[in-house]
Amino acid sequence: MAPLWYMNFDFDIDKYVDRIVPAPPWQALPYSLSYLLGYRKNPSEKKFGNILLAARALLGVFISILLIQLLSHQIPWVAADGPRIIASFGAAAVLEFYAFESPFAQPRNFIASQILATVIGVSLSKLFQLRSNDDWIRWLGGALACALTTSLMGLTKTVHPPAGATALIAVVDDRIVSVGWKLIPLALLSCGIMLLVALILNNVYSRFPLYWWTPSDLGALPQKQLSGLSLDDEEKGKARQFEIIIGDKVVVPEHIQLTPEERLLLEQISSRL
Incomplete structure (x- = not known):
């Protein structure tokens, strides 16, 4: 008999969650709207080279990052002392506008991972501040936040690498730490803006997203x-x-x-x- 640590344990969250997730209502929507949301009557799409892909990514990353900074600055507490943008969204933009066919870039992974990262990061930041303000406590909390976020993303099928950075900076970055729980709505606002721009640009001669929740x-x-x-x-x-x-x-x-x-x-x- 194989030792306990060697046994192939596997947890598939979709076996439980997919039963309650409703099917997308694409066919009930006007085709122009469902097309923008990634639905295709005919999945075959036109292809184009990496030059046009790079040009579109250039436009998408620039517009989304700029919009996030402009709109978040309209929030009073952000304008006062908060960051205009979470640094990890620079890496997220690369996925959403250049590697948008990757599972890491699909909406479920993009949004759910950032929620997990901010909740875990802020929670551990608050918890470790109760113990001490020493630097080593913060370093320990940052490592733990990134590790926990990575494990939970794997178990929930929401892996999105930039979220690991979000969890880390939520503990170790002084300016982000000062934001506290307000980091969660800031991350959601950033996700919403970037996803909206991606839906508009990535559906020009391509398809995005390939799925919202699961390919099943x-x-x-x-x-x-x-x-x-x-x-x-x-x-x-x-x-x-x-x-x-x-x-x-x-x-x-x-x-x-x-x-x-x-x-x-x-x-x-x-x-x-």
């Missing part, structure tokens, strides 16, 4: 549960739509865009297998 078909879950069918095989089949296969040749789903450099890297990996 939420509308089919109740029927599968009533019929007693296994959800695992169906969910695995849906997930394969987002897989890149590397074997004798590289097979890339039509809705996934790769830059020439990324495709060349995959072909080099394929040639070595």
Whole structure:
């Protein structure tokens, strides 16, 4: 018998949460609106090169970061002593406007991870301040906040790397620490602004988001549960739509865009297998 620490324990939160998450109402909305929200009657989209992709990312990152700073500055307490923007949103912008097909950039990961990070970061900051104001206490709290956020993102399927930085600076950055619980609405405002800009720009000759909650078909879950069918095989089949296969040749789903450099890297990996 394998030792306890070696056993393959696996927790899938979607098995429990997907049952209560409603299916997206895209077909009930005007197609122009559902298109902007990532829905496609025909998933096949036009492709374009990395030059246009970089130009669009340049525009998207610039507009979203600028808007966040301008609008947050209209909040009295931000204008007085708070930061106009959380530094980790610079990294988030790279995901949302250049690597927007990554699971890390989808709305569930983007928004939920920042909520987790701010709640954990501010909570630990307040808790450790009760003990001491020594620097080593803050360093310990920052490390713990980043570690806890990473673990919870993994368990909740909301991994978004910039959120680790959000949790860290919520404890170790003096200006962020002074904001306290107000960091949570500031992060949500930043998420909302960046997501809105991403929905407008990323849906020009592309598709964003690929999904809001999960790549699985939420509308089919109740029927599968009533019929007693296994959800695992169906969910695995849906997930394969987002897989890149590397074997004798590289097979890339039509809705996934790769830059020439990324495709060349995959072909080099394929040639070595």
